[in-house]
Amino acid sequence: MAAVVENNVILKSDVMQQAFLFAQQQGVDPSKRPSLFENIYLQTLDQMINNLILYEVSLKDTNIVVDQLTVEESLNSEIKRRIEYAGSARKLEEMFGEPLSMIRAKLRLEIKKAIRVESFTGSIYQSVSPTMIDVKMFYNAFKDSLPASPENISFSVFEWPLKVDLTKEIETQEFLKKIKNRVLSGESFYDLAIEHSEDLGSASSGGKLGYFVRGSLFPEYEEVAFSLNPGDVSDPFKTDLGYHIVLLEDRVGEKIKTSHILKKIKSGDVDLEKNKLLFSDFLGEYDVYNYVEKFDSLCAHFSLEGSSFNGIFPKTPVSSLPDFLDKKSLLSTGFKDIIVGEKSLFLIRVWDYNQEAVFSLENNYNEILGLTRNKLINDKILDLINKEKENLYVEKFY
Numbered sequence: 001m002a003a004v005v006e007n008n009v010i011l012k013s014d015v016m017q018q019a020f021l022f023a024q025q026q027g028v029d030p031s032k033r034p035s036l037f038e039n040i041y042l043q044t045l046d047q048m049i050n051n052l053i054l055y056e057v058s059l060k061d062t063n064i065v066v067d068q069l070t071v072e073e074s075l076n077s078e079i080k081r082r083i084e085y086a087g088s089a090r091k092l093e094e095m096f097g098e099p100l101s102m103i104r105a106k107l108r109l110e111i112k113k114a115i116r117v118e119s120f121t122g123s124i125y126q127s128v129s130p131t132m133i134d135v136k137m138f139y140n141a142f143k144d145s146l147p148a149s150p151e152n153i154s155f156s157v158f159e160w161p162l163k164v165d166l167t168k169e170i171e172t173q174e175f176l177k178k179i180k181n182r183v184l185s186g187e188s189f190y191d192l193a194i195e196h197s198e199d200l201g202s203a204s205s206g207g208k209l210g211y212f213v214r215g216s217l218f219p220e221y222e223e224v225a226f227s228l229n230p231g232d233v234s235d236p237f238k239t240d241l242g243y244h245i246v247l248l249e250d251r252v253g254e255k256i257k258t259s260h261i262l263k264k265i266k267s268g269d270v271d272l273e274k275n276k277l278l279f280s281d282f283l284g285e286y287d288v289y290n291y292v293e294k295f296d297s298l299c300a301h302f303s304l305e306g307s308s309f310n311g312i313f314p315k316t317p318v319s320s321l322p323d324f325l326d327k328k329s330l331l332s333t334g335f336k337d338i339i340v341g342e343k344s345l346f347l348i349r350v351w352d353y354n355q356e357a358v359f360s361l362e363n364n365y366n367e368i369l370g371l372t373r374n375k376l377i378n379d380k381i382l383d384l385i386n387k388e389k390e391n392l393y394v395e396k397f398y
Contacts, residue, residue, distance in 0.1 A: 002045055003396045005052035010045070014106070017096050019044040024085075042398075049394065053385050055113045056392055058120035066115050074111050079104060080215040089213045089255075100213065124380055130372045138372040139361055146359040149367070150317040153330055154352035156299040159309045160279040160345040162270045172243045172263045176236040179261060180245050183233050189247045189259060198242070199262040207247070207259040214254040221246070225258050276338065279345050288347075289335060295349055309346065315354070 002012040019041040023030055030037035058064060079100075086092035089100055096103055130138075139146075179196060183189050193207030202209055214222060218239040228234060228248035236243050242264035250257040288295035296312060303311035309322075318327055324341050330350055339346040361368060 001397055003049050003394070005049055005394050006056050006392055008052045008055075010048050010052070013097075015041060015045050015048060018048070020095070021082075045396070045398070049396065050385050051113070051117060053388055053392060053394065054117045054120065054381070057384070057388050058116050061120055064116055064119045066112055066119075070115060071108065071111050074115070075104065075108050076215060078107060078111065083213065083216055089216065090211075121381060124384075125377055128373055128376045128380065130369060130376055134376065135365070135369050135372045136361065138375060139359075139368050142371075143359065146368075146371075149354070149357045149359055149364055150319060151356045152315045152317050152354050153321075153350050154314040155316065155330065155348055155350045156296045156312045157309055157346055157348045158283075158295065158299050158302065160275070160282070160347075162272070162275050162343055162345065163278070164265050164270055169243075169265070172265070173236045176243055176245045176261065176263060180233050180235070183247070189233065189261075193259060193261045196263070197261040198264045199260065202260070203262075207261050208249075209258050209260060211250075211252075211255050211257045214256075221260075222256075225256050226251075272340065275345060279338065279347075283347065292349060292351075295347075309344070314352075 001009060002015045003010040019037065020030065022044060023037055023040050026040070028036055028040065082103075083089050083092050086095050092103065093100055098106075179192055182192060188206075190206030190208075193203060197203040197207050199207065214226065217225075218241070220237060220239045221244065224234045224237050224244075225246050225248055228246070230248050230250055232248050234244075234246040234248075236245055238244075242262055244260045244262050247259045248256060249259060283289070286294045286298060288298065299310055300312055318330070321327055321330070325339065325348075329336055330348065331353055333350045333353060336348045336350065339348065357363065359368065
């Protein structure tokens with residue numbers, strides 16, 4: 001037992017699990033840097049205690065209602081994130097030393113409490129509105145420790161996904177249909193995967209992927225695989241990797257064991273010049289080079305369509321720009337040459353550029369305002385925690 005807050009017990013094992021997760025995210029190896037990990041452990045414990053104090057205080061507010069659907073959506077997202085971080089569900093279980101069902105049960109309770117605390121502290125966030133005097137006082141107190149404003153650009157970008165030659169796609173689907181028919185006629189899926197699959201990670205093992213829980217694979221892959229009965233082979237379907245057929249080997253609840261054969265859509269299947277011509281025609285239709293507001297409107301509109309890189313990006317640090325962009329060419333304003341990416345064409349308009357500079361009230365007032373507000377909020381929450389500690393049973397055992 002690490003600590004107690006009223007009737008809530010914080011187990012040392014739970015603190016260790018969370019601390020290990022934080023350490024991994026920070027690239028800290030506990031065995032090589034034990035003193036640093038100890039600090040992470042103590043910080044984690046203090047944070048868990050403070051959260052429980054806020055939770056106990058929030059119970060007095062009868063207007064707070066925790067929606068179960070929100071809890072389950074948050075739970076599924078967090079489990080998926082942790083599985084992706086660990087590498088697989090099995091590795092996550094090994095990391096926590098518990099079955100996935102136990103991890104889910106504990107996490108569900110944590111999320112319920114966190115949502116309640118978030119609702120409670122929301123009123124504190126809304127009540128804090130720094131004055132200009134607050135901002136100036138914060139700046140004068142912390143200006144020597146404020147980071148430099150990084151070199152940044154403000155830009156709009158429109159992404160044009162490269163359209164694959166439909167003839168090649170149809171040929172790929174027909175090829176996989178023939179492979180499926182060969183399996184149904186008695187040939188070995190294992191042998192055919194070794195011979196034809198273009199998934200370098202699984203082809204040599206007959207396309208076997210092993211067991212995965214729902215939420216670990218491409219949504220399109222899972223939709224098909226979970227609809228099959230054990231022993232069934234799917235029709236061809238498409239993911240970001242290419243076209244697949246899937247053999248469902250086993251299913252246990254929300255866990256499936258599959259093998260697949262993948263045929264990739266190769267970049268050579270794209271007529272680049274034809275795509276450039278189509279993109280140019282599209283841009284010409286809106287006359288974007290003469291009416292930049294139309295271009296910005298298109299970027300903003302298609303960013304709402306879920307595309308990966310459409311949008312308007314103000315004050316973006318140059319260091320955080322995607323690798324496929326020629327950063328040197330973006331350090332001046334105006335439209336840039338069309339960029340050919342792996343799967344898309346891009347047109348970028350830079351409308352502002354700023355060199356790295358020291359933070360100042362004149363040039364960075366909004367950023368300093370945000371930092372001031374965060375400090376005032378944190379101070380107010382910490383004051384509340386320290387005040388409520390006096391009215392609650394809180395004991396720390398480490």
